[in-house]
Amino acid sequence: MVSFVLPEELRMLKDNLRRYVDAEMIPHERDSVAEDEFRPGWRERFQEGMKKLGLWMMDVPEEHGGGGLDLLAKSVVWTELGRTIALPAREDLITGPSVRSILYSLEGELKEKYLLPVLRGDKRACFAQTEPDAGSDPASMRTTAVRDGNHYVINGTKRFITGAARSDFMQLMAATDRSKGSRGGISCFLVDMDTPGVRLGAQYQTMMGDKPWEIVLDNVRVPATNLVGEEGKGxxxxxxxxxxxxxxxxxxxxxxxxxxxxxxxxxxxxxxxxxxxxxxxxxxxxxxxxxxxxxxxxxxxxxxxxxxxxxxxxxxxxxxxxxxxxxxxxxxxxxxxxxxxxxxxxxxxxxxxxxxxxxxxxxxxxxxxxxxxxxxxxxxxxxxx
Ligand SMILES: Cc1cc2nc3c(=O)[nH]c(=O)nc-3n(C[C@H](O)[C@H](O)[C@H](O)COP(=O)(O)OP(=O)(O)OC[C@H]3O[C@@H](n4cnc5c(N)ncnc54)[C@H](O)[C@@H]3O)c2cc1C
The missing domain is CATH 1.20.140.10 (Butyryl-CoA Dehydrogenase, subunit A, domain 3)
Structure with missing residues (x-):
């Protein structure tokens, strides 16, 4: 049956959140954020509010201790929060740590090293795909990862990477076979930001206040186990x-x-x-x-x-x-x-x-x-x- 109304529990969620946004966020929306970061204290204050509303870790699956809300419920939340500029545009973090879904596919050591610390809020990650010559067409990326024994050696430059300076590791997309492009040529790696050869380059000032970074990778050796999924399936x-x-x-x-x-x-x-x-x-x-x-x-x-x-x-x-x-x-x-x-x-x-x-x-x-x-x-x- 096609339904054009929200179920009762989502209507209640929407109404409660709307009241919170109107009373606690909109009146302070020109004070809580400086450029792309919260001013001191505001993130914690809004996080408290989300906890009281039962929205803490809403998008973390239940098996990992989160609320496991479905996409319709989360959409209701995102819409209500979209009514205010009290949050930084690209990294809100008020409903819990930002966990890129790909991390849930990790197992064993990688899960211990990357997923669990992110869930605890101990580590942060950035997503590094865009390059100076590859934005809309990421398959044409020039960053390469070449297998060398138990490692991959990565070379290239990523551009416009949000939150690079405050991240512990990056979810990096690199070409393992440039001739294949999007059809099996791009792979996904987890790369610690303090790996020798990783360097932050230019920081861009944007009209929104966001300040994304360039990341330079110069002969960065990454254990082959840090490949997420299969080679070419990024x-x-x-x-x-x-x-x-x-x-x-x-x-x-x-x-x-x-x-x-x-x-x-x-x-x-x-x-x-x-x-x-x-x-x-x-x-x-x-x-x-x-x-x-x-x-x-x-x-x-x-x-x-x-x-x-x-x-x-x-x-x-x-x-x-x-x-x-x-x-x-x-x-x-x-x-x-x-x-x-x-x-x-x-x-x-x-x-x-x-x-x-x-x-x-x-x-x-x-x-x-x-x-x-x-x-x-x-x-x-x-x-x-
Ligand atoms: C503030 C900010 C934060 C960002 N954060 C990240 C991040 O964290 N990680 C990351 O990897 N990237 C990030 N990006 C990069 C962003 O996703 C890219 O800028 C975006 O994908 C567009 O790529 P481009 O800038 O290279 O534009 P281009 O790909 O060069 O495109 C230029 C214009 O041409 C149009 N165009 C392209 N191809 C075609 C076509 N075939 N037909 C018609 N029109 C076309 C595009 O739509 C666009 O309007 C960020 C960028 C900014 C500005």
């Missing part, structure tokens, strides 16, 4: 969790659009020009109506993709659809919200300019919109006509 391993990541993008974007609509509507009702509130003008009403309709379409896309994945389906195209449509829609929403506010939107008194900058960046990072459309187009050409 991309297919990642596919399992990338779908959920795209739904997360969509869910967060729905929160951005919802807040944009709230701010735009309430401002339009109180701002009087030429003797009448902006909300009385058809030119403004139609903008609000479009924002509302697009928001509701996006919400349904997120719930659908999340529900399908929860039912065990791959929902690959639906997840691409989420990332593309919702990130683009949320940028239109915050941009319209900015326009309706006029000059005050451009000041740092309101959260709008920061939300705008963050949302603009999501049309490029973690899968640019054009790449999403290309995959969706491939599906359309195959399935229709």
């Amino acid at each position: 991309f297919s391993l990642a596919q399992k969790w990338l779908g959920a990541g795209r739904v997360k993008h969509g869910a967060r974007a729905v929160g951005v659009a919802e807040r944009s609509l709230e701010m735009a509507t309430s401002y339009a009702k109180q701002r009087v020009t030429f003797g009448r509130p902006l909300a009385d003008r058809q030119g403004i009403q139609w903008k609000l109506a479009d924002m509302y309709m697009e928001l509701e379409v996006a919400r349904m896309l997120v719930w659908r993709a999340a529900s399908l994945i929860d039912q065990g389906e791959e929902a690959r195209v639906e997840a691409y659809h989420c990332k593309y449509y919702c990130d683009e829609m949320a940028f239109r929403a915050i941009d319209t919200c900015m326009q309706i506010h006029g000059g005050i939107a451009l000041t740092t008194d309101l959260p709008i300019e920061r939300m705008w900058r963050q949302q603009r960046s999501y049309r490029i990072t973690e899968g640019a919109s054009e790449v999403m459309r290309t995959v969706i187009a491939r599906h359309v050409v195959k399935a229709y006509g």
